[in-house]
Amino acid sequence: MADSVAMLDGAPQIAAAAPGRSTRWDVARRLWRHRSFRFGLGLFAIVIAAAAFAPWISPIEPNKLAMRARFLPPSWDHLFGTDNFGRSQLARVVYGAQLSLMIGTAVVVINAVFGALIGALAGYFRQLDNMVMRVNDAVMAFPAVLLAIGVAAVLGRSTPNMILALSVVYIPRTARIVRSSVIVVRQMEYVQAAVAAGAGHWRILRRHILPNSMAPLMVQLSFLFAYAVLTEATLSFLGLGAEPPTPTWGNIMAEGRQYMREAPWIIAIPGAALAITVMALNLLGDGLRDVLDPRLRVQQ
Amino acid sequence: MGRVIFNRIAGAVPVILLVTLITFGLMRLIPGDVSAALGGISSTPAEREAIRKNLGLDEPAHVQLFKWYGGLVRGDLGRSHFLGKDVTQATFERLPVTVSLSAYSLVLTLLFGLLSGIVAALRQNTWVDQAAMMFAMIGVSMPNFWLGLMMIVLFSVHLGWLPTGGYVPFTQDPVGWLRSCTMPAISLAMLQIGLLARITRSTMLEVLRQDYVRTARAKGLPNYLVVGKHALANALIPIVTVIGIVVSLLISGAVVTETVFSIPGVGQLLTSAILNRDYPMIQGGLLYITLLLVGINILVDVAYAWLDPRVRYDGG
Amino acid sequence: MSLLSVRNLQVLFATENGEVAAVDDITFDLAEGEVLGIVGESGSGKSVTALSIMGLLPRPPARIGRGSVMFEGENLLTYGERAMRRIRGPGIGMIFQEPMTSLNPVFTIGDQIMETVRVHEGVGKAAQRDRAIQMLARVGIALPERRLDDYPHQLSGGMRQRVMIAMALICRPKLLIADEPTTALDVTIQQQILELLLDLRDEFRMAIMIITHNMGVVAEMADRVIVMYAGKIVEQAPIGALFRQPSHPYTRGLLDSIPSLADDRERLKTIPGTLPNPSALPPGCRFEPRCAWRVAACIASVPPLVAVEPEHHSACIRHGELAAR
Numbered sequence: 001m002a003d004s005v006a007m008l009d010g011a012p013q014i015a016a017a018a019p020g021r022s023t024r025w026d027v028a029r030r031l032w033r034h035r036s037f038r039f040g041l042g043l044f045a046i047v048i049a050a051a052a053f054a055p056w057i058s059p060i061e062p063n064k065l066a067m068r069a070r071f072l073p074p075s076w077d078h079l080f081g082t083d084n085f086g087r088s089q090l091a092r093v094v095y096g097a098q099l100s101l102m103i104g105t106a107v108v109v110i111n112a113v114f115g116a117l118i119g120a121l122a123g124y125f126r127q128l129d130n131m132v133m134r135v136n137d138a139v140m141a142f143p144a145v146l147l148a149i150g151v152a153a154v155l156g157r158s159t160p161n162m163i164l165a166l167s168v169v170y171i172p173r174t175a176r177i178v179r180s181s182v183i184v185v186r187q188m189e190y191v192q193a194a195v196a197a198g199a200g201h202w203r204i205l206r207r208h209i210l211p212n213s214m215a216p217l218m219v220q221l222s223f224l225f226a227y228a229v230l231t232e233a234t235l236s237f238l239g240l241g242a243e244p245p246t247p248t249w250g251n252i253m254a255e256g257r258q259y260m261r262e263a264p265w266i267i268a269i270p271g272a273a274l275a276i277t278v279m280a281l282n283l284l285g286d287g288l289r290d291v292l293d294p295r296l297r298v299q300q
Numbered sequence: 301m302g303r304v305i306f307n308r309i310a311g312a313v314p315v316i317l318l319v320t321l322i323t324f325g326l327m328r329l330i331p332g333d334v335s336a337a338l339g340g341i342s343s344t345p346a347e348r349e350a351i352r353k354n355l356g357l358d359e360p361a362h363v364q365l366f367k368w369y370g371g372l373v374r375g376d377l378g379r380s381h382f383l384g385k386d387v388t389q390a391t392f393e394r395l396p397v398t399v400s401l402s403a404y405s406l407v408l409t410l411l412f413g414l415l416s417g418i419v420a421a422l423r424q425n426t427w428v429d430q431a432a433m434m435f436a437m438i439g440v441s442m443p444n445f446w447l448g449l450m451m452i453v454l455f456s457v458h459l460g461w462l463p464t465g466g467y468v469p470f471t472q473d474p475v476g477w478l479r480s481c482t483m484p485a486i487s488l489a490m491l492q493i494g495l496l497a498r499i500t501r502s503t504m505l506e507v508l509r510q511d512y513v514r515t516a517r518a519k520g521l522p523n524y525l526v527v528g529k530h531a532l533a534n535a536l537i538p539i540v541t542v543i544g545i546v547v548s549l550l551i552s553g554a555v556v557t558e559t560v561f562s563i564p565g566v567g568q569l570l571t572s573a574i575l576n577r578d579y580p581m582i583q584g585g586l587l588y589i590t591l592l593l594v595g596i597n598i599l600v601d602v603a604y605a606w607l608d609p610r611v612r613y614d615g616g
Numbered sequence: 617m618s619l620l621s622v623r624n625l626q627v628l629f630a631t632e633n634g635e636v637a638a639v640d641d642i643t644f645d646l647a648e649g650e651v652l653g654i655v656g657e658s659g660s661g662k663s664v665t666a667l668s669i670m671g672l673l674p675r676p677p678a679r680i681g682r683g684s685v686m687f688e689g690e691n692l693l694t695y696g697e698r699a700m701r702r703i704r705g706p707g708i709g710m711i712f713q714e715p716m717t718s719l720n721p722v723f724t725i726g727d728q729i730m731e732t733v734r735v736h737e738g739v740g741k742a743a744q745r746d747r748a749i750q751m752l753a754r755v756g757i758a759l760p761e762r763r764l765d766d767y768p769h770q771l772s773g774g775m776r777q778r779v780m781i782a783m784a785l786i787c788r789p790k791l792l793i794a795d796e797p798t799t800a801l802d803v804t805i806q807q808q809i810l811e812l813l814l815d816l817r818d819e820f821r822m823a824i825m826i827i828t829h830n831m832g833v834v835a836e837m838a839d840r841v842i843v844m845y846a847g848k849i850v851e852q853a854p855i856g857a858l859f860r861q862p863s864h865p866y867t868r869g870l871l872d873s874i875p876s877l878a879d880d881r882e883r884l885k886t887i888p889g890t891l892p893n894p895s896a897l898p899p900g901c902r903f904e905p906r907c908a909w910r911v912a913a914c915i916a917s918v919p920p921l922v923a924v925e926p927e928h929h930s931a932c933i934r935h936g937e938l939a940a941r
Contacts, residue, residue, distance in 0.1 A: 054538075138318030141597075142590045145552035146570075153574045154329045230443055234556055237445055238571055252447065264453045271446030279441035288504045454840055510710060512720040516671055518712075519732045519783065520704030523697075533722045609767040 018040050028071035030291045037287025043280035047273075048055025051097040058091035062247045063298040071263045081265040083256060092247040093270050100229050100277065103163055108221050109229040110167045116210065116217055122175065123182030124205055127250050133179070136172040148231055152240040159242045162235060166228050177220045180211040188212075224286055233274050250276045304494055304605040308598050309569055312547055316594060323587045324368045328361070354381060355579065375586065378580035382573065387584035391566060395588075398558070398565035401488070402550045404481050408489040409496055409546060414539070416493070416499025422527065424505060432497060437464065440492025444553050448487035448560040455483060465562035484561045488553045492546045499542050536588045537608050544600040550594050618645040619789065619790055619823050620669070626681030627661075627668050629894075633892065636894040636914045638664045640847040648790065649664060649822045651817060653838030654854070655831060655870060657918045660848040666793045668708055669825075671700040691924035705736050711782030713796035715776035725752075725779045726764030729786055733773035736787050754819075756812060788820060795827045796848040810836050831870050832840070835859065839926075843867050846891055846902040849921060853928040861939050863930035865909045868938070901931070909934050 031037050038178050050057060065085045072082040080089035122132040139147070151165035185191060191208050200208075236250025243249050249270040257268030343351075352358045356367060371377060377387040386598070414451070420432040456464040463485055468476030474541035507513065508531055516530040555567030562568070566585055573581035605611040627639040639661040646652045654662045665675045669685050671692065685692045692709040693697060694702060703712075712718040720728060729751065730744040739747075745764070752760035755778040758805035768776055776795060792811065793898040814837065817824055826837050834841055834855070841858050843866065851864040862868045869887040889906035898904050907914070915931055921929040924939065932938065 017341065042526050112386060113379070134314055135318060138315050138322060141315050141319050141594055142322075142553040142586070143548045143593060146586055148554060148556065148571070149574065150323075150326055150582060151329070153577075153582055154326055160550070226441070233443055237443075238559065239575060240554065253449070257449065259452055260449060264450075264457075267446065267449050268453075271443060274446065275442045276440075277441075279437060282437060282441055296586065392939075464927040467744070511714055514672060515712065515718045515780070515783075517719070518670060518710040519735070520701045520706070520787075521735055522701060522732065525731070525735070530720050537722070552898055607722065611768050613767070613770070 027291060034287040034290060036283045037291070040280045040287060041281025043276055044284060045089055047097055047277045047280060048101065051092045053103050054091075054094040054098055057094050058088060060088040060091045061097040062091040063087065063245050064091075069261070072264070074269075076145060076263055078109055080269045081253075081263065083263065083266050084259055089252075089266060089269060093249070093273055094248045096247045096252060097273065097277070099159070099242065099246070100232060100274070102227045103159065103166070103232050104229045106163045107151060107166045107170065107220050108225050110163070111174045112217070113172055113222055114167070115171045115220075116213075117180050118171065118177025119175035119292060120182050120210060120213070122223055123179035124201070124209060126184060129179070129199055136176055137183075139168070139172045140176070142169075143174075144227070144236060145231055149238065152235050157240055157243055162232060162241055165235070166231060169231075170224055170227065174217070174220055174224065177216050178213055181216045181261070182209050185209050187211045219289045219293055222281055222285035224276045226285065229274070229281070232276050301605065304612065305602050308601045312594055312598055315318065317559075319590050320369070320372060320587065323583055323590075324365060324478055326586075327355075330579065337607065351381075376574040377584035380573070380577040380578050380581040380584075382506075382576045382581065386492060387580050388588075390428050390569060390581065391585055392568045393586045394564060394569050397467055397469075398551070398554050399426075400477070401481055401484055401558070401563060401565060402554055404485040404549070405489040405550050406493070406547065407486055409492040409550070412489070413493045413496025413546075414500050417509060418504055418527075418532070420497065420501045421504035421508065429501075433501070436452075436501075437496040438493040439490045440498070442490060443452075444487050444491055444554045445560050446599065448484065448557055451483045451487055452560075465560075467563045467565075481559075484557050484563060487560075488557045489549060492549055493551065494545060495549070496539070496542065500539055503535045503538050504531060507531045510534070533607070537604060539606050540600060540607060543603075544593075544597045547596050547600075551593065552587055618652075619648045620646040620825075621646055621684075621685070621686040622633065622665075622669070624664065625683035625686045627664050627673065627682045628679045629672055630651075630677040630679070631895060633895040635679075638847055638894060639668065639677075642683070642847075642849055644842055646791070646823050648765065649817065649821050651814075651826060652836050652838045653841040654825065654827045654844060655829065655833035655841060656844035657829055657891060659846075660844040662844050662875045662931075663795055664796055664847075665844075666710070670704060670793065671695065672710075687890055690864075696811060702736070704790065705732055706787040707789055708791045708793060709787070709789035709807065710778045710793040710795065710799050711777070711784045711798050715773055715780050715800065716768075718780055719776055721768055724765050725765055725771070726766075726830075728765045729764075729779070729783050730787050731784055747786060748782070751786050753781070753911075755785075756808075757782070768926065771882075772778065773801055774808065777805075777809055778800060778812070778820075781816070785816060785820065786915075788807060789822060791823045791825065792817075793827070796829070797826070798833060799828070799830070806833075811835065831873075843870065847894065847895065847901060848931065850903065850931045851929065853924075854923065857925065857928045859936075861924070861928075863924045863928065863935040863938055864932045865907050865938065866903050901933075909938070 065087060066082065067085070069078070069082050070084055072078050074081040074089075078088060080093055082088060083092070118132060121193045122129045122136075142150075148165045148169045151168055152161060155161040155164065186209060188299065191204060194204050194208055231250070232241065233250040234247045234252075237254045238250075239254060240247050241250050244255065252270045256270075258264065260267055305587045335343070335351040335355075340483055349358070356364050358509070375388045379385065380387050380390055383390055416432040416436065420429040423429050452464050455461045462479055468480045472478040483573045508527075510531075512534075513526060513531055521530070554565060555570055557563070558567035559571045566589065570582060570585040572578075573585065622645075623643050625642040626637055628635045629638050642661075642665060644652070653664065656662050664673065664678075665796050668678075668680065669687075669692065669927055680693055683693070687703065687707060690731070692700065695703065719725065726745070726748055729748040730741075733739060733744045733747050733906070747762060749760045752763060754810060757778055759764055763771075765774075767850075768779070770814060771779065781797075797813070798809050810833065813824060813826075816822070824837070826833065828834060835889065840854050841852070843847055843858075843864065845866050851862070851867045853863070858867065859871065862871055868886070873887065887906060892898055892905065893900055900913075901907070901910075901919050904910045904914040909932070911934065919931045919933045921931045922935070924930050924935050930938075
């Protein structure tokens with residue numbers, strides 16, 4: 001790596017002339033300049049708006065039955081068509097967005113707190129590290145979706161249980177990422193200096209280590225949001241999510257599956273909404289990684 | 301090399317112990333009285349007692365744990381009350397189906413994931429690169445069950461090219477196997493293709509910048525040797541570690557895909573066990589799949605060591 | 617006729633601030649069997665010059681602006697990739713600064729040497745092996761038959777550089793370009809490698825272009841020296857003349873800062889300032905902002921290379937006064 005710079009000899013002097021430490025504004029500007037980040041942000045804003053303004057977008061209730069309006073294909077009156085009970089698919093999809101985002105947010109918050117805490121403690125107190133990481137490894141040995149299925153199946157179907165199942169699966173993954181960046185930060189000179197100056201553990205963790213491990217955590221959380229939304233839909237498609245008739249994207253697709261010959265829009269639209277949401281989050285994650293995580297910045 | 305293999309296997313032992321312990325503990329998370337839940341509201345106390353006995357819930361926890369490990373060693377993970385079969389037997393009957401589907405999918409993943417990642421890296425910042433990365437981004441964002449359903453609608457319902465579901469064993473009819481497995485394998489592979497393409501691209505870009513690639517060019521080697529030998533051999537080392545993750549995703553994905561395409565594999569076994577609250581089957585299926593993955597990861601680690609002489613000779 | 621003849625070479629790099637010239641209007645010759653030293657700080661354009669001769673610059677961002685590189689009477693800049701490949705190896709060999717990272721870690725050194733022979737000469741496996749063993753022995757590696765199956769990480773830094781030399785010379789090139797060949801090595805090993813290069817020059821009758829920031833290495837090796845600063849040649853002279861009568865303030869600065877071979881870490885400490893940003897070069901002499909001898913005329917125009925004495929050129933308008941001191 002060092003030599004690829006030397007290879008260009010004269011040219012990279014300019015790149016090196018850019019300011020070394022990035023300010024918050026600088027990060028925001030670089031994010032804004034990142035094309036796919038901007039695109040992801042736009043898509044995600046649309047999804048959030050759809051969820052936030054659900055009652056305005058669709059004045060019809062998501063569970064309102066209309067037996068005379070069954071299986072209507074998408075049209076001007078029913079933008080996303082209707083299902084076997086004549087329920088408005090537009091209403092069900094935008095209300096489904098609410099639940100998806102809610103579950104995603106809850107999982108992200110829980111991970112941010114517990115994942116960061118476990119990771120920071122394991123990375124900082126080496127005595128804890130071995131034990132915590134062994135358990136982490138074991139949980140991560142299970143394929144993520146399968147473990148979530150197992151936990152959700154055992155706990156029974158409900159939204160809080162779904163959040164719990166997803167958190168159990170993803171916290172070790174978050175913890176591991178925080179831990180490795182804590183280990184790196186811990187060895188930095190200014191942290192060593194703070195230790196030498198007699199600062200307490202808690203102070204060092206809070207003042208020096210956590211703020212400097214934020215970048216990888218942020219990147220992880222945005223990808224985690226994407227996984228959580230995707231896994232939630234998968235589980236509720238398998239009948240492990242909120243009880244019907246609650247409109248979750250997975251539920252809608254599970255119910256629509258038996259009519260996919262006659263009314264493919266029932267599954268096509270929530271799936272597309274799901275794919276767009278996941279893609280938006282992945283694009284945001286890519287942007288954050290390129291801008292925030294200096295180890296990977298070179299790759300763009 | 302022998303020492304590397306030994307180290308990896310020894311390193312997996314605590315993981316296996318913890319994995320089995322977690323699986324055991326999982327079943328104790330079932331809220332309320334399992335026997336009541338399983339037997340239904342109308343079940344008599346005697347019936348519930350029988351269910352408890354079958355699940356081994358009538359004994360103290362440490363005895364249960366002891367029996368669990370005892371059974372594990374003998375390959376006895378209890379009986380599926382729904383199938384009326386031994387869990388181990390039921391799993392192993394279905395395993396070949398899942399393995400053949402996953403293997404097909406893995407082949408597609410490696411072929412298209414590696415290829416598009418390498419091409420994108422070699423044509424960095426051209427339209428080829430952008431198209432490949434857009435495709436990869438769509439791949440990692442699409443729910444595989446939805447893709448499967450959409451493919452059924454298009455290729456089976458409208459065009460009538462391929463069957464909507466079902467499974468034909470390869471040994472019985474290779475063409476039939478191909479017809480029955482192609483759509484499931486594609487829908488299953490999409491995520492992993494995207495993932496592998498993205499990782500391959502960034503790894504190749506990293507490797508192509510290395511000094512030894514410049515040395516290879518300075519020796520006057522043709523491009524196919526510079527890229528296909530010197531760069532690729534180094535890029536494969538980190539890529540191989542990703543294969544473990546890819547296989548894990550494939551197997552998780554197979555659970556859902558098998559349900560969508562009505563393929564009688566372990567995945568479908570698990571989903572029907574979930575619907576029927578067949579707890580021993582859920583537990584056993586989860587455990588066997590995880591142990592299979594632990595084994596695959598040992599193989600991946602060994603392959604890693606074999607590819608990287610620095611690890612091969614120093615024991616890593 | 618000289619072996620290598622570079623005329624008015626200009627190499628441009630695309631950057632965020634537009635195209636900048638990393639190498640600007642470089643002209644020099646190299647005769648058969650001659651050792652030419654190119655000195656300058658990192659960023660002066662010496663490595664870019666070498667890589668453009670080899671056709672190894674990454675394109676984009678690099679681009680040849682103008683000029684020619686004549687090697688044995690043929691302009692390499694007009695060569696396509698395929699033709700260039702036949703030059704690399706049998707025509708020009710190259711070794712690099714970091715023997716650690718310049719060898720491929722996943723192949724044995726035998727494989728890496730033998731493939732060069734295979735590609736250029738198409739001889740059989742046994743012949744390749746014999747050649748590799750001979751060459752390894754020639755560069756001073758003990759028990760070459762056994763070393764052939766070693767991986768780079770099993771060798772010391774000095775051994776790796778010897779392997780690199782063996783690899784670069786296995787097809788008997790007429791010219792060896794050595795880019796900072798000893799910078800990454802221990803002092804005692806540096807000395808051995810330099811001596812080895814000179815021995816090989818005599819034996820193979822090849823020319824060497826040695827790129828370094830270390831005047832000590834130049835003094836040891838070179839017949840003639842080119843001093844580069846910010847992409848331009850500022851002085852060019854036979855080694856004796858350069859040390860006897862340095863005729864550019866930058867060269868003087870470099871000579872003043874010669875440490876003993878024992879310590880090259882404090883290089884250039886006597887020249888204050890840094891290289892100018894290539895996208896915002898001074899209008900006149902590029903060294904002017906750092907120069908203790910600057911006068912008003914230095915800013916007015918870019919000083920051309922003029923003859924101080926036969927074979928000795930300087931790009932300083934005050935070279936006469938410098939010589940008088």
